[in-house]
Amino acid sequence: MQANGTTPSGKLIPIAYSPEWMALREHTKEIQKLHLKDLLVEEERTDQLIREHNGLYVDFSRQNMTDTTLQLLLNLAERAKLRTKMNAMFGGQHINGTEDRAVLHTALRAPRDARILVDGVDVVPGVWEVLDKIKDFSEKVRSGEWRGVSGKPLTNVVAIGIGGSYLGPAFVHTALQFDEGCKAEARGRRLRFLANVDPVDVAKALHELDPETTMVVVISKTFTTTETMLNARTVRTWLTTELAQLGYKKEDTVARHMVAVSTNLKLVEEFGIEPENAFGFWDWVGGRYSVTSAVGIVPLALQYGFEKTHDFLRGAHDIDVHFRDAPFECNIPVLMGLVSIWNSTFLARSSVAVLPYCQALSKFPAHIQQVAMESLGKQVSADGEPLSFKAGEIYFGEPGTNGQHSFYQLIHQGRMVPAEFIGTIKSQQSVYLRGESVSNHDELMCNFFAQADALAVGKSSEELRAEGVPEAYIPHKTFSGNRPSTSILLPCINPYTVGQLLALYEARVATQGFVWGINAYDQWGVELGKVLATRVRETMSEARTRNRKVDVTDGYNPSTRKMINRYLGGKAQLLYPEPRDVFPCDLIHSEGCNVYEQDEAAAAEA
Numbered sequence: 001m002q003a004n005g006t007t008p009s010g011k012l013i014p015i016a017y018s019p020e021w022m023a024l025r026e027h028t029k030e031i032q033k034l035h036l037k038d039l040l041v042e043e044e045r046t047d048q049l050i051r052e053h054n055g056l057y058v059d060f061s062r063q064n065m066t067d068t069t070l071q072l073l074l075n076l077a078e079r080a081k082l083r084t085k086m087n088a089m090f091g092g093q094h095i096n097g098t099e100d101r102a103v104l105h106t107a108l109r110a111p112r113d114a115r116i117l118v119d120g121v122d123v124v125p126g127v128w129e130v131l132d133k134i135k136d137f138s139e140k141v142r143s144g145e146w147r148g149v150s151g152k153p154l155t156n157v158v159a160i161g162i163g164g165s166y167l168g169p170a171f172v173h174t175a176l177q178f179d180e181g182c183k184a185e186a187r188g189r190r191l192r193f194l195a196n197v198d199p200v201d202v203a204k205a206l207h208e209l210d211p212e213t214t215m216v217v218v219i220s221k222t223f224t225t226t227e228t229m230l231n232a233r234t235v236r237t238w239l240t241t242e243l244a245q246l247g248y249k250k251e252d253t254v255a256r257h258m259v260a261v262s263t264n265l266k267l268v269e270e271f272g273i274e275p276e277n278a279f280g281f282w283d284w285v286g287g288r289y290s291v292t293s294a295v296g297i298v299p300l301a302l303q304y305g306f307e308k309t310h311d312f313l314r315g316a317h318d319i320d321v322h323f324r325d326a327p328f329e330c331n332i333p334v335l336m337g338l339v340s341i342w343n344s345t346f347l348a349r350s351s352v353a354v355l356p357y358c359q360a361l362s363k364f365p366a367h368i369q370q371v372a373m374e375s376l377g378k379q380v381s382a383d384g385e386p387l388s389f390k391a392g393e394i395y396f397g398e399p400g401t402n403g404q405h406s407f408y409q410l411i412h413q414g415r416m417v418p419a420e421f422i423g424t425i426k427s428q429q430s431v432y433l434r435g436e437s438v439s440n441h442d443e444l445m446c447n448f449f450a451q452a453d454a455l456a457v458g459k460s461s462e463e464l465r466a467e468g469v470p471e472a473y474i475p476h477k478t479f480s481g482n483r484p485s486t487s488i489l490l491p492c493i494n495p496y497t498v499g500q501l502l503a504l505y506e507a508r509v510a511t512q513g514f515v516w517g518i519n520a521y522d523q524w525g526v527e528l529g530k531v532l533a534t535r536v537r538e539t540m541s542e543a544r545t546r547n548r549k550v551d552v553t554d555g556y557n558p559s560t561r562k563m564i565n566r567y568l569g570g571k572a573q574l575l576y577p578e579p580r581d582v583f584p585c586d587l588i589h590s591e592g593c594n595v596y597e598q599d600e601a602a603a604a605e606a
């Protein structure tokens with residue numbers, strides 16, 4: 001290998017064959033000799049492993065690492081050309097090779113006077129053109145200047161979308177719902193999400209909504225996602241049929257009650273939504289990175305007003321700048337990414353538990369699950385070479401303390417699961433009962449502090465014996481400790497800090513992708529299932545129309561064939577009749593209902 005990390009023939013050496021990688025492998029032997037309960041008493045080490053940035057306080061001292069580990073990880077980042085790759089991303093280069101796209105969600109939160117070029121064109125004016133349009137639109141809806149077709153103000157919003165077109169906006173909405181300022185802005189308004197194609201989710205989203213006061217935002221980057229488009233057609237039918245009963249024309253209802261967010265404005269128009277009621281974004285925004293585009297900003301601005309939503313963008317921008325400019329040794333997302341690589345690649349810990357001690361962040365783990373797993377779950381390097389290590393981790397999480405009463409048993413005494421505790425100094429809600437020794441939020445945070453130490457320090461058999469625990473119970477009650485975690489303490493949860501938290505995790509995932517040398521911005525792994533579902537849909541429709549069973553000529557394996565037949569048979573024979581109260585026959589699908597009526601008659605005859 002040459003000094004610049006290439007072979008004599010000029011090919012890039014895979015990162016896993018670099019001396020820096022080998023050094024980390026070797027270093028694991030040293031680390032395995034150390035226990036966190038000993039490391040944690042070192043004041044100097046603790047100080048060396050705490051980082052702060054603009055209100056964020058991040059403590060890495062409960063990671064199985066020393067200053068040598070940190071240095072070796074920073075060396076690996078150098079070897080992986082992390083800085084060069086970050087610059088390429090921020091500079092608008094097409095780093096998403098398989099889709100030939102730039103990756104510039106950071107431009108979505110850039111200030112108006114920034115200049116960011118993609119293919120020689122400054123994208124910032126376009127970003128702000130859309131933001132200004134959202135501001136204008138949301139103010140009109142919120143003030144009642146824009147009304148429903150019958151003249152009533154639109155106080156309910158149903159946002160239809162899935163994956164990145166749902167998880168991010170839903171996480172931010174949940175985080176802001178009980179923020180004092182946001183709550184005041186949202187008074188009298190309701191925001192709901194419809195993601196799953198399960199009709200129960202439709203029923204839930206529309207439950208007790210008045211179509212006269214309901215605005216629907218169809219959110220889909222591609223405007224082809226099957227689930228979203230079926231849900232959009234379903235809700236359009238609900239709106240237009242209900243309002244037709246009051247004498248309003250379909251086109252007028254759609255024009256006043258439906259808007260769209262997409263990069264595919266042609267399909268939006270074909271769906272029946274006028275271009276002036278559509279909010280665009282760009283192919284350089286990945287779906288899972290789109291919450292700071294119109295995808296999140298339209299529903300959030302409708303609910304909380306544009307100013308609050310802009311604070312969210314400001315928070316995200318703050319971390320973007322920190323990620324772009326801070327030296328790696330004090331760059332929080334870079335360090336989080338490197339620590340993740342250390343845990344997963346070198347210490348063979350395949351999962352990450354995201355544990356917000358904060359109910360407002362209850363949907364954060366689900367959002368980060370998509371950001372991390374859809375980005376990093378790859379089998380080949382960015383140039384298509386099989387990886388000699390496993391990239392990506394299994395993300396899961398629940399808010400504390402709920403998670404403690406659920407899966408923490410496993411992370412204390414079962415598998416090694418690196419945990420990320422997220423807590424706040426200020427609660428969105430103060431409850432401090434007279435006579436109680438601590439406030440309710442103190443109680444929550446006591447658990448935040450205690451759990452990290454329980455994992456790290458553990459409890460030895462000697463300690464148990466000293467407490468008089470009977471010998472037979474000692475193996476059951478012992479905690480090995482030495483289990484890693486990072487603690488993130490935020491001042492509070494408000495639009496700004498939610499933006500910071502979002503960008504922190506996005507940048508951490510970027511770091512991992514760059515160091516592992518994979519493309520964290522494509523998602524080919526989701527395609528096969530979609531193709532197979534299309535085939536099943538065709539078979540199901542055809543078999544039902546012809547009233548026949550699926551047979552060997554349809555080409556399914558016996559297992560799938562039998563299950564589909566069991567399903568179709570169960571439906572046709574009305575073995576499990578389904579309620580239709582949200583969409584009664586006369587309202588929605590009279591032909592389908594006739595089919596059912598025939599089925600019912602046939603079943604009765606039988």
Ligand code: F6P
Nearest residue numbers: 163164165220221222225287526
């Ligand atoms: O199926 C995965 C995916 O493509 C995600 O990447 C994306 O967030 C989601 O589907 C929804 O896509 P769209 O916004 O185009 O409807």
